Ligand code: ADP
């Protein structure tokens with residue numbers, strides 16, 4: 116098809132499609148977790164002894180007896196087969212942001228040739244996917260490629276139902292033969308453990324008696340775009356890169372703010388409901404959905420869960436989104452910046468830590484004692500962000516997220532903490548010595564009595580902060596929409612563990628020397644704020660004053676690109692953080708650096724190649740066709756003695772020439788391969804390749820606004836964003 120015929124065809128397909136009805140949905144209690152082998156189902160299926168054992172493993176992290184695993188495997192198999200499953204799969208979470216699975220049948224045959232099913236405890240516990248082609252960051256040589264998956268009993272197994280049948284999915288870790296983590300789950304579990312151990316120390320020093328294991332919690336808000344598949348499939352850039360590499364701004368974008376929280380288009384509502392029903396069956400508590408800021412952009416947020424389960428559920432949610440979009444004729448885009456000039460998509464990772472006895476330690480609470488715990492835990496976060504801001508930036512670094520961070524729509528690439536006015540004041544007063552203990556060991560607050568216990572900051576949101584306290588949790592807002600939440604959770608748990616260890620050390624020394632508990636807490640917080648208070652910032656994170664002040668006066672790092680941020684995986688302080696807490700060894704950390712940098716470079720180079728290809732084979736030929744039309748018309752008109760305006764032809768010719776000149780430069784830049792090291796290669800991507808891609812795009816987008824609509828082959832922004 117040439118000219119705009121495929122665009123017109125796409126529009127025609129969309130406008131004439133039969134509407135999918137809302138259909139009937141079953142009540143929540145009829146579908147909730149029907150496809151999950153959760154504790155409730157285990158209680159029904161297992162002996163009391165086996166049930167108690169697995170419950171203890173799930174809730175307290177105790178090791179599971181192989182005999183019990185055998186019993187659970189049998190029950191799991193029976194349940195899955197009764198629901199139509201013929202296959203099982205250990206699903207794991209490699210260092211990419213995707214998931215991986217290898218499917219095995221339950222089937223074996225007996226000597227008489229009869230098909231029977233088998234699923235033993237050892238099959239449940241351990242699978243061996245080999246997986247030599249998963250990124251391992253040089254940990255495994257391919258000749259010793261064995262990596263294996265191991266069942267994570269703390270994340271429930273579930274059934275994945277697709278048109279191709281039903282599969283029992285077993286959430287798993289993925290480790291190398293030598294025991295190194297090759298995935299995102301192992302470090303997350305280890306970071307929880309490290310955080311728990313450090314938190315126990317602090318709570319014990321605070322005189323807490325019964326301290327159950329602490330876990331981190333996560334609720335991740337997911338933003339996404341929906342584009343009709345007829346458009347998406349007609350654009351090579353959306354198909355391969357998940358974002359538009361070309362496209363002139365439409366006359367109407369998001370300037371009217373009429374999309375945010377607006378009425379959800381009917382077709383999208385049907386899609387959302389379909390998704391939510393599936394998520395409920397999978398035991399994922401989808402809670403809110405709404406339109407986002409940009410046209411065609413939406414959000415879903417679940418109710419928060421234990422971080423490890425939330426991370427698995429988040430991946431599963433993205434899978435369900437993608438698969439269901441197909442069914443509804445959409446493509447679901449998780450890219451952080453699919454369309455230039457309008458808002459991109461993030462994933463706000465809400466995070467807190469707590470247990471069943473002390474509750475949420477990031478909730479100020481109602482009593483002075485709860486407040487002291489809170490001040491320590493929240494202070495630990497402040498210290499962590501100050502010491503490890505660059506790490507937090509590094510764990511959200513990706514080629515996609517770079518397009519979003521630092522633009523005036525998304526949190527800046529400088530990591531600071533927003534506490535809200537009242538809480539910031541309290542820390543400041545403690546730092547300035549204005550808060551003293553009262554007779555009962557609580558806090559005498561010199562004019563702050565109305566604030567302690569602190570009332571919640573209702574809805575007080577600083578949307579310009581990358582890391583904001585929101586009343587009973589922190590919200591890491593700079594995470595990219597396509598990213599796994601595990602990296603950010605690992606970084607937050609680990610920096611918290613480190614800070615809590617530091618706090619425990621300080622508290623212990625002070626308490627040992629006879630300082631009262633409240634005094635000791637206040638002294639620790641004062642020291643902490645003196646050293647790390649620079650990370651606290653309540654102002655406008657988008658402003659140029661902040662960018663200057665953060666770097667010049669406060670010594671914070673501004674790391675605008677992944678090329679600037681990813682090298683922090685090799686930083687000595689970061690190495691020490693991960694090895695001292697036992698979360699990642701130096702080898703494991705280095706492998707992550709290798710994988711993430713490789714992904715960054717591969718993404719930029721793939722996009723650059725696509726820019727070259729589209730400019731040369733789609734856009735330039737269109738410009739030539741238009742020029743030929745203009746030239747023919749002009750010649751005929753001149754022959755008739757009518758002079759035509761030549762400025763359009765001149766502009767088109769000049770832009771096409773300039774575009775091709777830039778394409779040549781980009782091709783040369785892509786061909787360069789002689790770099791001192793990976794860091795230099797990344798800088799080349801960020802500093803040379805990406806700017807050339809933008810230069811080409813600028814010419815192409817001008818061409819789009821000059822060339823006859825009848826000839827333009829690529830779906831336009833207005834069509835992709837507004838036709839649903
Ligand atoms: P907003 O858009 O105002 O930030 P949402 O309701 O869309 O709020 O999302 C807030 C997310 O934070 C939800 O996933 C919610 O379950 C989660 N959340 C609430 N409390 C906690 C907590 N204590 N720990 C972790 N996540 C939490």
Ligand code: MG
Pocket residue numbers: 336463590
């Ligand atoms: Mg939010």
